[in-house]
Amino acid sequence: xxxxxxxxxxxxxxxxxxxxxxxxxxxxxxxxxxxxxxxxxxxxxxxxxxxxxxxxxxxxxxxxxxxxxxxxxxxxxxxxxxxxxxxxxxxxxxxxxxxxxxxxxxxxxxxxxxxxxxxxxxxxxxxxxxxxxxxxxxxxxxxxxxxxxxxxxxxxxxxxxxxxxxxxxxxxxxxxxx
Numbered sequence: 001x002x003x004x005x006x007x008x009x010x011x012x013x014x015x016x017x018x019x020x021x022x023x024x025x026x027x028x029x030x031x032x033x034x035x036x037x038x039x040x041x042x043x044x045x046x047x048x049x050x051x052x053x054x055x056x057x058x059x060x061x062x063x064x065x066x067x068x069x070x071x072x073x074x075x076x077x078x079x080x081x082x083x084x085x086x087x088x089x090x091x092x093x094x095x096x097x098x099x100x101x102x103x104x105x106x107x108x109x110x111x112x113x114x115x116x117x118x119x120x121x122x123x124x125x126x127x128x129x130x131x132x133x134x135x136x137x138x139x140x141x142x143x144x145x146x147x148x149x150x151x152x153x154x155x156x157x158x159x160x161x162x163x164x165x166x167x168x169x170x171x172x173x174x175x176x177x178x
Contacts, residue, residue, distance in 0.1 A: 004067070010123035011062055011078070017120055018055040018085065021113060022048035047088060054081035058124075070128060078128035082121040089114040 029036060029044040036044070058081050061074045070078070093114045097107050 004069075008062065008127055010120055010127055011058065014082070014085075014120040014124040015055050015059045015062065017117065018051060018058075018081075021117060022052045022055070026052075051081070051084060051088065054084060057081065069130075075128045079125050082125040082128070085121040086118050089118050 025048040026045050028034065029041045029048075034041065054077075057077055061070065061077060065071070065074055093111055096102060096110045096114075102110075
């Protein structure tokens with residue numbers, strides 16, 4: 001399994017889960033047994049539709065960037081979708097719990113759905129960003145990331161050193177005398 005696939009595993013789960021949740025929400029809103037007002041159905045459909053579009057965009061980004069790091073715009077889109085998911089559930093969970101028209105089982109199930117959605121959104125947010133310092137995606141060979149004087153950031157491979165290319169990218173002062 002590639003490094004990117006191992007790192008990105010929450011993102012496809014978030015996409016699939018979001019698709020399931022929001023398609024189901026639209027179907028339930030417009031089901032013949034639904035007791036929601038037309039306005040409530042429209043609000044639910046627009047909200048769910050926007051999050052479905054976000055999930056489709058996230059899937060397209062994941063496919064396009066399958067063998068490379070995410071571009072800054074792609075990271076932004078993934079984080080907007082994840083943030084929107086957290087925001088929607090931050091509103092929906094209290095509304096569902098506070099509604100006396102819902103039985104306890106309904107409330108428990110929807111809180112669980114919301115919590116899982118938020119967990120996957122937070123993991124997606126974190127994995128959409130750059131890899132942590134010290135991971136194999138960065139130029140650091142150790143976890144401390146310390147650099148000696150500007151001209152002495154060597155490529156000895158010892159823990160905490162930076163190779164020559166990464167040193168030049170880190171600081172313009174590292175390029176002096178090179």
